[in-house]
Amino acid sequence: MNGTFADVLLLLAIAVVLVWAFRRIKLPAILAYLVAGIVAGPDVTAWIKDPDEYHFIAELGVVLLLFSLGLEFSLPKMIAMRRLVFGLGAGQVVICSLLFAGLAYAWLGNWTAAMVIGGTLALSSTAVVIKQLGESSQLTTRTGQATVAVLLFQDIAVVPMLIIIPLLASTSADISIWESLGIALLKGAGVVVLLMAIGKWVLPHIFREIARLRTDELFVLATLLVALVAGGLTHLFGLSMALGAFLAGMMLGESKYKHQLEADIRPFRDILMGLFFITVGMQLNLMVFLQNVHWIVLAVLVIGLIKMLVVRAIAGFMHEREEDSWAAGLMLFQMGEFGFVLVSLALSYALLPQDIASLLVGIGVLGMAVTPMVIQRSRSMVAPLLRKIKAKTDVDINQPDVSEPKKVLVLGFGRVGQTVSRFLTTEGIEHLAIDHDTKRVQEAIAGGANVFFGDGGRRDILKAVHADQVELIIITFAEDSKALEVLKAIRELNDHAEIIVRSRDDLRLEEMMAAGATQVVPDTLEASLMLVSQILSRSGVPIRRILARLDQARRSHYGDMHGFYPGETTDMDPEKxxxxxxxxxxxxxxxxxxxxxxxxxxxxxxxxxxxxxxxxxxxxxxxxxxxxxxxxxxxxxxxxxxxxxxxxxxxxxxx
CATH class of the missing domain: 3.30.70.1450 (Regulator of K+ conductance, C-terminal domain)
Structure with missing residues (x-):
């Protein structure tokens, strides 16, 4: 017992140090856990004598991960995105699985192992990709939506894969794989009906009673019990525990307790998932990895290229923009966290040799390590493929006359830029907007707007629209970093213009003012001022005094509004x-x-x-x-x- 306690303590210490170090260099925590497993495993320090002792705890982590996935699974969202989910997503999973399985069979000559490898490599990392899309403000773009749609279908595809892997191991000569699959589907259908019935008629009453008692511990215990009982029920029918947990999460995902359940389960899930990835890291044969590192790098490149070409081909067939198609395919190049789950499951059923499993883990680790960098630079990486298209686009777009400088220049023609443009038009003020979104510019020009296609951060574009002579320039980009970059470029050309910059908040206000902004308008602070003006007006304060106070706040660069009292829910992101x-x-x-x-x-x-x-x-x-x-x-x-x-x-x- 003392030895086990010391092992767990050591694992936690290694994990804490590595997660801290990896987050400092902006790498995902999953990689830190995998490296912790490699360090503690038999090939490096051999601190953990028997990794199998932690198998049950790791399996609980997978169960809670699938339960969380079920909670987040949104049927309405899937229906709304059905074209991309069942077109692009299904096509990517099916075609990539078949291609990778064919390559694996040509290499190993074993169809069972080839099917596992094909399914594993077809999946991408939901956790890492969505986090990076959010951080790079690409989640709501068309590229982001296409990527999320594929990831959503991949998450659905994990469920049948979890059913098929145990079947591949248990299929005897007397029963074919199709008969086994048919029996499993019948069992699965029975379990689904049973769990759905419990979820519809039993669980709401139980959780309503628990919620009425207002006891947090009871709510957490009940959530864990539901996830584990559902997992145990599917295990009883000879199916995966993770499948039962997913179904349990799905039934509770439509209830009003969804967000509370998610918040309660997250700490347990994250800790146990950390242990799961540590056990995966322990399974990596470091000698095999080092001897084959060149093949692993080549495999990551080939897998990424195949995925990118498949996504590009399907998206092109669906008439998606070429730029979005290439970028979405590039973002999905890596093997995902569920790939590790499938490798671990296949290894436990002896469907994969240990050295092949180590190679797959190595491919996954390397792919996830470079994912943040690839997503942040996705546009520039696919740019060479788009030069011909962009040249054609420049010809297709009817550019407005820019022979003479306009009175006002609006950089960025999103919602804010369009609102500014409408008011300027109403007042008869001559202006020109610039945007680099092809579709938006085409739509705007067709609607009679005065919009020039181009990147507002490029000096040649700024010179073409006479930014060096304009007296008033408005920068409306949603990303503060982009706004700052454009601001600096303009100031190099024009040192006399008044430049008003829109920003999300006041985090970079001083930096923007130092870079030459005449006025910075933070969305959050301006929203607060508008709210205050409404409150003061309804409280009987004269309109002149209200306007004077608003003007004073803006003239002082929101000096009195800087700073707030932090609370437990304040975002303490190390980057902010x-x-x-x-x-x-x-x-x-x-x-x-x-x-x-x-x-x-x-x-x-x-x-x-x-x-x-x-x-x-x-x-x-x-x-x-x-x-x-x-x-x-x-x-x-x-x-x-x-x-x-x-x-x-x-x-x-x-x-």
Whole structure:
């Protein structure tokens, strides 16, 4: 027992260090767990004597993963995207599975192993791809939708694969695979009917009663029990436990408790899935991996190329844009987390040799490692394939007359850019918009809008529309990084124009102002100002005073609105943490270092901290300057970054 405890403790320590290190370099946590398994496994340190001891815990992780997948499975969303899901998604899975299975059979000469390999390599990583699409603001684009549709069908395809793998192992000479599959489908149909009946008529009453008691522990226990009982039921029928968990999640996914269930199950799922991926890492034969690293790199490239060509061909047949087709195919090049699940399952049924399983794990690890970089650079990577198309597009689009500079230039013709353009048109102000979305520009020109096709960040395009002579330029991009890049490019050409920049929030406000913006308009802060103006108006405050206050807030670059009090739900993403502005109240105790000192003496500016106000004896001093002396009992309201706030509090109290 002591040895097992020490092993688990060691695994957790390795996992914590590696997850931290991998997240620092923006690699997925799944890779960290796989590497932790490799380090603790028999080929590196051999700290874990028997990896099979952790098989049951790892299987629980897979069960909870499939339960979560069932919860997130949305029938309405699938119906809404049915054309892409059952056209592009189904085509990709079927064609890629057959192609990879054919190649594997030519290599191994074993149809059973070839079928497993074909299904495994056809899948891509839902977790990594969707996370990267979200971070690169591509989730709502047409490319993102096509990619998500394929991933959605792949998630559905995992379920029959989980049924087929045990059948491949149990099929005897007397019973063909098709008979076994037919029997399994009948069993599966019976289990589905039984679980759906329980989900419709029994579970809602149970969860309603649990919710009424308002006991979090009971809700968590009930959720775990439902997932495990469903898994146990399908296991009893000779099917995969993961299939039962998926069905249980699907039945509860339509209930009003869906989001609570998801939140409750996530910590258990993540920890157990971490252990599952660690056990997968332990199965990697490092010697086989190192001896065949060149073949693994080649396999990743070939698999990626085949997937990209298949997606491009199907998407082209469905009349999707060529740019979106290539990019979606490129994003799906890697083997996914469910591929590891299938490899582990096939290994437990002895359907795959150990060295082949190690090669598949190696292919998966390498593919997922480079996925973030590939998705972030997907557009530039497919650009060479699109040069001919883009040249043709430039000819097809009727570009507006740009021989003379316009009064106003609008960069970006999304919803915000179009709204700005409508108001300018209504007021009769001559303007020109620029956008690089072909379809949007064609639609806009057909509708009578004055839009020029091109990338607003390129100097040659900016020169073509006379950005060096325009007096007022509005940048409306949704991505702050893109807006900043364009702002710098414009300022190199034009140092006198007024430039108004739209941003998501105030995280990069100072950086944009430093780069030459005349005014930055953050969506979140402006929405707050509009809400406040409505509230003040309905509270009887004169409209002139309201407008004066709004104008003051904008002139001070939203100075009084920077900073907020953090809570438990505040997004503490490591990538954003340094740019957030928090508010924090510090009470000066009897022996506090700052007592009796003037603000100028303390030099808090050097710590990048601003004193917003000081409260003393129920009186608030909102405007405090360098000659203001702090006293014992004062409550000092600090504004600044999280780390600066911590340093400032320590300095005020201890010196």
């Amino acid at each position: 943490i340094d740019r957030l502005q928090f508010l924090h109240a510090v009470q000066l105790t009897d022996n506090a270092y700052a007592c009796g000192k003037k603000l100028a003496q303390l030099g808090l500016d050097e710590l990048a901290i601003q004193v917003k106000s000081v409260r003393r004896d129920n009186e608030e001093y909102s405007e405090v300057h360098g000659d203001f002396t702090l006293q014992q009992g004062d409550v000092v309201l600090l504004a600044g970054g999280p780390r600066a706030i911590e340093a400032g509090e320590s300095y005020l109290l201890n010196g």
